Amino acid sequence: MKLIIAIIRPEKLVDVKKELNEASINLMTVINSIGSGRQMGYPETYRGVKHEIRLLKKIELQIAVNDDYVEPTIKAITRGAKTGNIGDGKIFVVPIEECIRIRTGERGSRAIG
Amino acid sequence: MKVLKILTVFIIVMMCAGFSFAQDTELATVQTASDSLALNNVALDTLWVLFAAFLVFFMNLGFAMVEAGLQQAKNSVNISAKNFIVFAISSIAFWFIGWGLMFGDGNGFMGYKGMFMMSGPDNSPAIGNSYHGVYSALNWTGVPLYAKFFFELVFCATAATIVSGAVGGRIKFIAFIIFSFILTSIIYPIAGHWIWGGGWLAQRGFWDFAGSTVVHSIGGWAALTGAFVLGPRIGKYNPDGSANSIPGHSLPLATLGVFVLWFGWFGFNPGSTMAANAFDIGRIAVTTNLAAAAGTMTATITAWIAMGKPDLSMILNGALAGLVAVTASCAWVTPGASIIIGGIAGILVVLFVPAFDRWGIDDPVGACSVHLVNGVWGTLAVGLFAAAPYAGGNNQPPPGLFYGGGISSFANQLVGVVAVGSFVFITSWVIWVIINATMGIRVSRDEELIGLDISEHGIEGYPDFESFTLK
Secondary structure, X not given: OEEEEEEEOHHHHHHHHHHHHHOOOOOOEEEEEEEOOOOOOEEEEEOOEEEEEOXXXXXXXXXXXXXXXXXXXXXXXXXXXXXXXXXXXXXXXXXXXXXXOOOOOOEOHHHHO | OHHHHHHHHHHHHHHHHHHHHHHHHHHHXXXXXXXXXXXXXXXXXHHHHHHHHHXXXXXXXXXXXXXXXXXXHHHHXXXXXXXXXXXXXXXXXXXXXXXXXXHOOEOOOOEOOOOOOOXXXXXXXXXXXXXXXXXXXXXXXXXXHHHHHHHHHHHHHHHHHHHHHHOOOOEOHHHHHHHHHHHHHHHHHXXXXXXXXXXXXXXXXXXXXXXXXXXXXXXXXXXXXXXXXXXXXXXXXXXOOOEOOOOOOOHHHHHHHHHHHHHHHHHHOHHHHOOOOHHHHHHHHHHXXXXXXXXXXXHHHHHHHHHOOOOHHHHHHHHHHHHHHHOOOOOOOOHHHHHHHHHHHHHHHHHHHXXXXXXXXXXXXXXXXXXXXXXXXXXXXXXXXXXXXXXOOOOOOOOOHHHOOOOHHHHHHHHHHHHHHHHHHHHHHHHHHHHHHHOOOEOOHHHHHHOHHHHXXXXXXXXXXXXXXXX
16 A cells, blocks of 8 residues: 655646546545745745745645555656656655545555545 | 095995996896706716716726636736726726717717817817817717716726636736727727717617617627637647636625626616716616616526526626626616516526637636627617617617517617627737737746736735645
8 A cells, every 4th residue: 555645736737637537546635735846936026025935836646545556646647747847746655554444444455445 | 535535436336336236136147047057957967977987987896806706816916907907098098099089070980070188179068059069979968078078988998898807817918908008099989989979870870878889899899809819728628629617716706896897887877868867867777777687587597407506607697798788778678678688688698608618719707798799689689679758759769679660770780780890800809919919918828827916917816825726
């Protein structure tokens, strides 16, 4: 069991969701997030005073999958989110110790899908 | 002694003066009474016209709130800025040349006397044959020149503000400013001259009381060409051509805007009498209100049936559709007929919003469906529903088709719709294309994705909130 965390461009969420659905991955958590990476910020001015916005608006996806779904998920996210420019985001894969479905009490890989 | 002499002379002079004054006073009393009665009428009419004009000015706030509410949060600063600056643009452009082109004496196509800066001679509030000046198209209303100007100015600004919503979310701020200058200084005044300035359509027998064509269709055609030349927003259409919805960010804000517009319309329509004519203004307020109510109801029902839910944005558009549609005929139809006119408008607007989507016109606020479609419908409705005693007399349109007037009035209305439509469609298209070729009208892809607030104005509408998930 792995947790796949992906940081993507907000406008790419539609494409990523489409790719994931086509790969039969329908369960996900989507979080509005702000952060900074190698893509630098942008300047904003308010009443003539300039300030640099360094934390950019991003979308964070969290998808818990069984091991055989890890590669298809990574590929689908990459297909949907890639523009080739700095700022496309990152994917992290972390192990999951346990997973419990609250409704039934099921545990482990049965509870994920 | 000397003092006494002077005093005597003074007293004699005073007595003589007093005697002649007393004689004059009787004549003068009669004269003053009729003068002050006339002046009272002028004051009353002027008060009414200016009060109505101030209500129409308030409609700019209504448009700003409707359009901001129906756009994404990331474009809310930009749409507010456009709606705000367009009134300033109209004020200057219409004063500088628009007024003269529209209401100056000239030929059937345009006015040219006293064209610039309202410089022509004018003895308003004199009316009819006693009017001497170069703005004789408005010599039927007994208010001073500047009251006439201010009233017509707020109408011009309304036409211009219609465009901003349809082109929202992707147009460059500067391109919108330039187009608005041209629309309010040239396109609107020339087409307006044909109808309200005594031009060729007026002479043919084309009737538009408060501007279903003059204001709403002109604004609607300019909005349509703008949306078409710009192309749809990113993400509006799928590769297979089907349309996505891009929901507005604040429907309560849009509701505020439509209430303000409905309120402002009580200046727009009843004020177009341009006289405090007791019987007319009350009745026009009723026909205007009934059409808005009917449009609201039918749009709600149509949306409920066609889309499964009574969509608030459609309910709001329905009220506006009814108001736009009854604008041309509000003074000449019965309250019953105004319900039919507004009711049909409410159905049309719900059917045309998805139709424009299908035709590839991305109109974020439904300006084309509200102002263009129902501007046309409302103009034609004059030829169908105008009824005696409000029609058929002097300075009234002939009765409509359903009231025994035959087809000719409807045909005249149709000619006007086609003529104004083609003129505004072609001229505004050419202007948009020229602006596009010289400076570009559309922001870059990256600017559009991050939102026009940051890319065009360097500031967000809601900097303390995070709201950017797409779907």
